[in-house]
């Protein structure tokens with residue numbers, strides 16, 4: 263072990279040209295720091311990973327800092343990121359007892375499509391930066407788990423490549439760059455066999471992501487731009503200006519999109535009950551209650567605390583989904599009890615992907631499946647469809 267560490271130390275020192283740069287006096291100090299990092303990372307990667315946080319640690323130890331910061335970070339002071347996870351702690355469960363919980367069923371359906379667990383993979387840009395398998399890996403993992411991947415426009419593989427390499431129905435996510443691109447992408451998704459369109463409406467302008475600014479982050483075009491290859495000008499614009507290259511979205515835009523496709527239309531990025539109510543009236547098929555994982559505008563309300571009021575203003579059967587802050591199976595159960603049909607995971611999927619590609623994502627979904635099942639048992643629930651607000655008490659004030 264000692265010899266391996268020593269060899270790695272010399273190798274990394276050479277790679278980063280540390281030895282010629284430091285004075286020999288300081289060498290023991292550098293030796294200790296590098297040794298500490300190597301031993302720690304080695305320990306983390308060898309560690310048995312039993313929850314999503316273990317994968318968080320693993321991804322952090324593997325990824326170069328700029329890529330890690332891109333996953334982990336968010337808008338400005340990252341207050342919303344903190345609120346997203348913290349507010350799940352403000353929900354407490356009131357379990358029922360004297361119930362036969364031996365047979366439990368965690369399957370459910372979204373837009374009539376059966377899924378084996380109430381967890382969907384969120385659209386996440388640039389997955390190919392974290393593992394060569396990228397969105398192909400996450401989509402195959404979703405299929406192994408019996409669920410859906412919301413395949414993002416900003417991807418290292420084309421939307422057609424994803425369907426050619428997989429077998430089930432997935433959803434396709436779009437931003438509204440301009441009418442021509444939006445229409446083109448929707449038609450392509452329709453032809454390729456996607457079962458729904460997910461329009462993200464909260465990315466039009468974003469706060470600065472200060473970590474990315476400091477790191478001078480530049481993702482290579484091939485890792486996220488495969489679907490926009492026909493629009494080289496747009497790719498260049500996005501990489502230079504970030505989200506500023508998007509067109510404004512109004513209710514008229516939603517009505518227009520509603521008219522140009524017969525595919526179910528899901529709107530992602532809603533926190534206001536008024537928006538939710540209006541969107542249902544326009545005829546969209548579902549809403550993702552989301553603040554984009556705290557990545558767009560800081561201080562936006564947490565998704566879990568926004569959910570109850572939204573649930574109150576929409577029809578009983580109108581499908582609501584939730585993302586931003588899901589880390590545990592119990593978070594999924596809390597979301598369902600407050601009105602979500604299913605939830606989405608963004609960062610946890612990336613921690614799995616960064617660690618071990620498709621297999622890592624499969625592991626994340628398996629861990630959540632086991633946790634959801636145990637959480638249901640602990641709550642005295644046997645069917646996802648029977649979970650209701652009586653299961654929880656909360657105070658978000």
Ligand SMILES: Cc1cc2nc3c(=O)[nH]c(=O)nc-3n(C[C@H](O)[C@H](O)[C@H](O)COP(=O)(O)O)c2cc1C
Pocket residue numbers: 332333334346384385386387414415416435462530552553554555556557585586587588606607608609610
């Ligand atoms: C690195 C990264 C890239 C993302 N890219 C997109 C995207 O292209 N489109 C989108 O609608 N949401 C995107 N999101 C937001 C996710 O879809 C999701 O809303 C968010 O990650 C959920 O929060 P969580 O990370 O706490 O699970 C991205 C999130 C991350 C972490």
